[in-house]
Amino acid sequence: MWQPATERLQHFQTMLKTKLNVLTLRKEPLPTVIFHEPEAIELCTTTPLMKTRTHTGCKVTYLGKVSTTGMQFLSGCTEKPVIELWKKHTLTREDVYPANALLEIRPFQVWLHHLDLKGEATVHMDTFQVARIAYCTADHNISPNIFAWVYREINDDLSYQMDCHAVECESKLEAKKLAHAMMEAFKKTFHSMKSDGRIHRNSSSEEMSHEFESDDG
Numbered sequence: 001m002w003q004p005a006t007e008r009l010q011h012f013q014t015m016l017k018t019k020l021n022v023l024t025l026r027k028e029p030l031p032t033v034i035f036h037e038p039e040a041i042e043l044c045t046t047t048p049l050m051k052t053r054t055h056t057g058c059k060v061t062y063l064g065k066v067s068t069t070g071m072q073f074l075s076g077c078t079e080k081p082v083i084e085l086w087k088k089h090t091l092t093r094e095d096v097y098p099a100n101a102l103l104e105i106r107p108f109q110v111w112l113h114h115l116d117l118k119g120e121a122t123v124h125m126d127t128f129q130v131a132r133i134a135y136c137t138a139d140h141n142i143s144p145n146i147f148a149w150v151y152r153e154i155n156d157d158l159s160y161q162m163d164c165h166a167v168e169c170e171s172k173l174e175a176k177k178l179a180h181a182m183m184e185a186f187k188k189t190f191h192s193m194k195s196d197g198r199i200h201r202n203s204s205s206e207e208m209s210h211e212f213e214s215d216d217g
Contacts, residue, residue, distance in 0.1 A: 057104030058174055060147075060167035062112065063089045068150060068164045073135035078148040081164035082140050089168075103147075103167055105181040106130075107188040110149075130189040134162065136182045138175035143168065147175040149182065 063085040070077065102113040110128040128151055136149035148166040155161065169175040 057102045057111070057113070058169065058178060059099035059115075060101050060103050060169050060174075061089075061099050062101040062114075063146070063166040063168060065151075065163045065165045068162050070162070073150055075137070075139075077135060078137055078150065078164055078166075079140060079142075082146055082148050082166050083142055085164075085166045086142050086146070099170075101167065103178065105178065105185050107185050108192070110182070110185070128165075130182075130185045131193065133182070133186065136179055138172075138179040144172040145169045145175050147178045 063082075066081045066084050068077070068081050100115050102115060104111040104113065108130050110130060110133070112126040112128070114122050114124040114126075116122050128149075132152040132154075134150045134152060136147070138144075138147045140146045140148065145168050146166055147169055148164055151163050151165060152160050153163050167178075169178065
């Protein structure tokens with residue numbers, strides 16, 4: 001069919017525009033970028049944080065231990081061992097001697113954490129079973145700041161020996177607090193052992209030769 005030149009030109013332009021629209025690559029709109037204020041951004045490290053193990057207890061200076069004899073422990077029985085430990089300690093210490101241990105009294109165990117030169121707890125720890133503590137006291141003539149306890153140490157050959165351990169506290173009050181805490185720990189241990197049948201139900205704490213002394217004066 002014959003068409004005027006003008007109409008043929010318009011038809012060609014229309015076809016060209018259609019093909020150009022198909023061949024043209026159209027970009028998708030960019031996603032919206034939201035900017036936060038620096039204060040609103042929480043920075044997280046990729047390195048896991050190591051939890052610092054903390055200990056609760058009383059900072060003390062551990063004076064050491066010395067073997068003692070006897071089976072009946074009465075008032076004043078730790079005086080002689082404590083004097084021996086105190087003399088050894090005073091010969092080697094300086095004018096100002098920092099605490100070297102942390103004494104933590106629990107219902108069934110007593111933990112003695114040894115501290116390093118920075119005053120931080122090390123992996124070295126002495127454990128004392130409350131049921132094997134025969135006597136404790138915070139009443140000593142040589143120093144009111146000393147707390148001591150007699151412990152039944154079992155050897156590898158199943159024999160045992162009685163050792164007197166002593167610590168120097170920062171004050172007389174701290175030594176008394178340790179004596180009371182030890183007494184409460186012994187009561188809980190005794191009642192637990194009695195309920196488990198490890199101790200005869202008619203027995204009492206006095207019959208076990210466990211005597212705990214604290215000075216409230």
